[in-house]
Amino acid sequence: MQLYDGRGSQEVELPKMNLSPVYKLRSGPVELHLLEKAPASKRDVPADAPHVAVTEEMKDFILLVAQKSEKIDADVQANESGNAQSDESAEAGDGGKILTLMLIEVDPRKxxxxxxxxxxxxxxxxxGTLGDEEFTLDAGSQTVVSDPIKGGGSFPVKLSFSIPGDDQLRPLSETKWIHYPKGRIVQFVMEEQGSVVPRLLGVADNR
Incomplete structure (x- = not known):
């Protein structure tokens, strides 16, 4: 796939359920399009191609590329890019499938x-709880948890979820996770096709 910024394009990898290599973008406001092949000019970009807007102030982001059915469920692919962020999304047909793009803000200071x-x-x-700390994550939101425990080792995780319109908590996960003091983890909460129970997917951010 090609990531086109209005002036040029670069080939990008879309590993399933993981982060791609870092891709650098030119400075300034940029509108990114995800295309099957590099266009000869901006006029050749399909009007319904997946796209997102990147402002000049944005410095770092994760570009989430999702392949979805008409009901918005399906495989999710994470593709990490350097130099920007936002939350805009777009959809387009691609061989009978729908691709959407979403920019997820990454603040290296946090x-x-x-x-x-x-x-x-x-x-x-x-x-729920991460280690000894209480944890809450609202629908459609993101947050950073700094060092759930001091040093390396395992820590207990107990999480529940509630569905829209119902505050009753339902069990999601009760386990132990390994903490890597020198590493960073992006933890996604995703829809699970055919189930009301969300899915947890953690991927390492090794930048």
Whole structure:
């Protein structure tokens, strides 16, 4: 796939359920389009091509590329880009499938080594404990948890979720996670096709 910025394009990898290599963008406001092939000019970009707007102030982001059915459920692919952020999304048909783009803000001043960047892509509210700390993640929101424990090792995780219009908490996960003080993890909460229970997906951010 090609990521086109209005002046030129670069080929990008879209690993399934993982982050791609970092891609650098030119400075200034940019409108990014995801295309099957590089266009000869901006006039050759299909009007319904997936696109997002990047402002001049944006410095770092994760570009989430989702392949969805008409009901908005399906495979999610994470593609990480350098130099920007936003929340705009767009959809386009691609061989009978729908691709959407979403920019997820990454603030390096908050998302430091040892941290967890939580991104909730669902309408569910998440609540529980990470280690000894209380944790709440509203629907469609994101937050950074800094060092759930001091040093390395495992820590207990107990999470529940509620569905829209119902505050009753339902069990989501009760387990132990390994904490890597020198690493960063992007933790997605995603829709699970055919289930009301959301899915957790953690990927390492090794930039």
């Amino acid at each position: 998302f430091k080594p040892g941290g967890l960047l939580w991104v909730n892509l669902t309408e569910n509210r998440i609540k």
